[in-house]
Amino acid sequence: MAIAAWRLAQRWCPSFPVVQLHMNRAAMTASQKDFENAMNQVKLLKKDPGNEVKLKLYALYKQATEGPCNMPKPGVFDLINKAKWDAWNTLGSLPKETARQNYVDLVSSLSSSLESSSQVEPGTDRKSTGYETLMVTSEGGITKITLNRPAKKNAINVEMYHEIMRALKAASKDDSSITVLTGNGDYYSSGNDLTNFTDIPPGGVEEKAKNSAILLREFVGCFIDFPKPLIAVVNGPAVGISVTILGLFDVVYASDRATFHTPFSHLGQSPEGCSSYTFLKIMGPAKATEMLVFGKKLTAGEACAQGLVTAVFPDSTFQKEVWTRLKAFAKLPPNAMRISKEVIRNREKEKLHAVNAEECSVLQERWLSDECMNAVVNFLSRKSKL
Numbered sequence: 001m002a003i004a005a006w007r008l009a010q011r012w013c014p015s016f017p018v019v020q021l022h023m024n025r026a027a028m029t030a031s032q033k034d035f036e037n038a039m040n041q042v043k044l045l046k047k048d049p050g051n052e053v054k055l056k057l058y059a060l061y062k063q064a065t066e067g068p069c070n071m072p073k074p075g076v077f078d079l080i081n082k083a084k085w086d087a088w089n090t091l092g093s094l095p096k097e098t099a100r101q102n103y104v105d106l107v108s109s110l111s112s113s114l115e116s117s118s119q120v121e122p123g124t125d126r127k128s129t130g131y132e133t134l135m136v137t138s139e140g141g142i143t144k145i146t147l148n149r150p151a152k153k154n155a156i157n158v159e160m161y162h163e164i165m166r167a168l169k170a171a172s173k174d175d176s177s178i179t180v181l182t183g184n185g186d187y188y189s190s191g192n193d194l195t196n197f198t199d200i201p202p203g204g205v206e207e208k209a210k211n212s213a214i215l216l217r218e219f220v221g222c223f224i225d226f227p228k229p230l231i232a233v234v235n236g237p238a239v240g241i242s243v244t245i246l247g248l249f250d251v252v253y254a255s256d257r258a259t260f261h262t263p264f265s266h267l268g269q270s271p272e273g274c275s276s277y278t279f280l281k282i283m284g285p286a287k288a289t290e291m292l293v294f295g296k297k298l299t300a301g302e303a304c305a306q307g308l309v310t311a312v313f314p315d316s317t318f319q320k321e322v323w324t325r326l327k328a329f330a331k332l333p334p335n336a337m338r339i340s341k342e343v344i345r346n347r348e349k350e351k352l353h354a355v356n357a358e359e360c361s362v363l364q365e366r367w368l369s370d371e372c373m374n375a376v377v378n379f380l381s382r383k384s385k386l
């Protein structure tokens, strides 16, 4: 039973084994006072630790104060309470004292990791710190933004949306000539983090949908307005919004391991990232429909043949070949490149902003549909994957 609970808890919180080790080592000595101090510390955290950790904290708190979960399971559409219930229930019969100790240890590891990640690394003036979900470097005229949640296949959570916008705004003003977006690990990005849908505000799912549409519109707007050459280095599979915004990049290089998948109908959703306009222009309506309506997954070679990808390289030489090209581009006169991009792109900008607004408003409705909610619940309850 304890092993089963441990396995289940691991699925909810990757840091659980660490917490468990702390627990064994400390021989469950956390006092009520330590527990109360930890609760106060949580309120003082400067950065949001993310939904997963918050669920873990919630579960441990409930287990420590009330014991094993014996509440009735909330309905599938009550996403937030169901996620909380699941998190608590995974703790099984973990003793109250152990839960209390685990809570204290988790808060302590959290406080130190959030403090240290905001510290400036000495001697690395070219590496921007202060990002939780990205690595951002600027060197040799190239600002490189790397999506950095490899364990989650670089799924884009709310924090990452904000950080990408912040990094793009900084890159548009820094002294680099070109900007590159890529992914760390085996994926480029698995698209929107589906757990984004579980953090429901007091105004309910309608408010959530409205806020998400505002966020999405602002996010895509940053790509439409980005003034310097923007290059995607697609190191692996790309899903959803990480694919659709490629139509707003100036050049897209892909490893032959990359795939391009926009399964919007499967998810009860509709196209975004201006793809309802750019994909039609790039590949024509029939091919765009295969991708955006029927969710056809393209290989890198197919995406290149259809014009979405500029060039494909064997994975074994991908980084070397791409970075040789990028370094050469970065040596070109930056003002000439920026002005040429303006000439090429500016007449489309107004149209793109209008398309973006329309796509977001359609999606706001879609997110409230049964089709979409069922798809998200199925993924989160491990019943489906792409």
Ligand SMILES: CCCCC/C=C/C(=O)SCCNC(=O)CCNC(=O)[C@H](O)C(C)(C)COP(=O)(O)OP(=O)(O)OC[C@H]1O[C@@H](n2cnc3c(N)ncnc32)[C@H](O)[C@@H]1OP(=O)(O)O
Residues within 6 Å of the ligand: 011, 012, 151, 152, 153, 155, 156, 190, 191, 192, 193, 194, 195, 196, 212, 213, 215, 216, 239, 240, 241, 242, 267, 269, 272, 379, 384, 385, 386
């Ligand atoms: C607010 C603006 C909204 C904008 C609208 C955007 C729409 C989109 O982007 S639609 C596309 C959404 N993405 C998906 O539906 C992908 C869902 N993920 C999957 O189907 C699979 O994870 C996979 C095919 C991408 C990879 O499968 P596999 O190789 O078997 O790896 P795992 O499933 O074990 O993944 C490892 C780990 O990462 C978590 N994860 C992966 N993708 C997402 C995601 N998109 N959202 C949330 N979490 C994701 C996955 O749950 C695993 O987590 P752990 O179990 O905790 O290890």
